[in-house]
Amino acid sequence: MKRNVSRRNLLRLGAGVVGTGIVTAGVSSELVFPQKAVAKEDLTPxxxxxxxxxxxxxxxxxxxxxxxxTFTRLIEVAKGQKPFASILGCADSRVPSEIIFDQGFGDLFVCRVAGxxxxxxxTGSLEFGSLVLGSKVIMVVGHKRCGAVEATVKGAQVPGQIATLVAAIQPGIESSLNQPxxxxxxxxxxxxxxxxxxxxxxxxLSQLVSDKKLIIAGGYYDLDTGRVTIVA
Known part of the structure; x- marks a missing residue:
């Protein structure tokens, strides 16, 4: 990462991008892009x-x-990463991104959280993966029989911070509950x-999409077949 982001660029970016990916007022009109790595084979999104x-x-x-x-690849990417894709996936142990997409060291920038x-x-992590590391696509990967979504559908009373997952899922699924x-x-x-x-x-992320430097897609993973169906 040291090769890809200079100290000057980090200082310029720091005024607008906090660790959570929040942009301060005024920056939205002119985003500052630090020097980015060239993604795998300079792929288009x-x-x-x-x-x-x-x-x-x-x-x-x-x-x-x-x-x-291979171990050779491990050594190669130890010097720096240039993932061509980012994944926002569920923390479910049955959905390992590198395996289901047949990729290896340094190919995917993966964020996993239940639901x-x-x-x-x-979001801040994915901003970093795209803006700084050069990832050309973000795929949100949900999956069949997701426990976090099921708990939300059932209105389960859950303890501790698990409730924050339900709160984050609930608004987005309400309209689907009456569908056939x-x-x-x-x-x-x-x-x-x-x-x-x-x-x-x-x-x-919206600026990168607007500039045709990024695609944000959605995939639904079938636990029974291993197939990812594109839903967006």
Whole structure:
């Protein structure tokens, strides 16, 4: 990261971007972009999204290439990272991003939290992954039978900070509860779309999207088949 962000650029960025990704007043009219790393093979956002889709297809077909998983690659990326894609995924142990998208060391910038919710901290991390490291696509990955979404649908009374997850999911799924079909599946997909909308309220991410330097997509992972279906 030291190679990609100079001290001067960090100081310039610091006035507008706090750790949570909040931009101060006045910065939204002219965002300051520090020097970014060149993403994998200088991919376009569309090509980066396609690489994720193709990797998942290999996984589903049991034709994984297991790229960039050697010790040589580990040493290579120890010097600096240039992930081509970012993932906002659920913390569920059954949804490991590098495996289901058939990627390796340094390919994905991954944020995981129960319910794949776009908290300020997760949003700030994804801003960093795109703005500084050069990630060309952010995919919000929800999944079948998500426990956090299910608890929200059922109106479960949950203890401690678990309640913050429910509070973050609830507004985005309310409209889906009256739709025909599987209520939980509808809610899981609605939650993906809701978190995408939250990410797009970030001035940094929305500017990158507007400049066609970033795509924010949504994927629904089927626990039974391993397939990721694009929902946005």
């Amino acid at each position: 569309e090509q980066a999204l396609q690489q994720l889709i193709e990797g998942n297809s290999r996984f589903v077909k049991r034709q994984r290439k297991n790229p960039n998983q 794949n919710i776009a908290t300020p901290e997760e 079909g599987d209520k939980l599946e509808n809610a899981c997909k609605a939650n993906i779309l809701s978190q995408i909308r939250k990410l797009k309220t970030s001035p940094i």
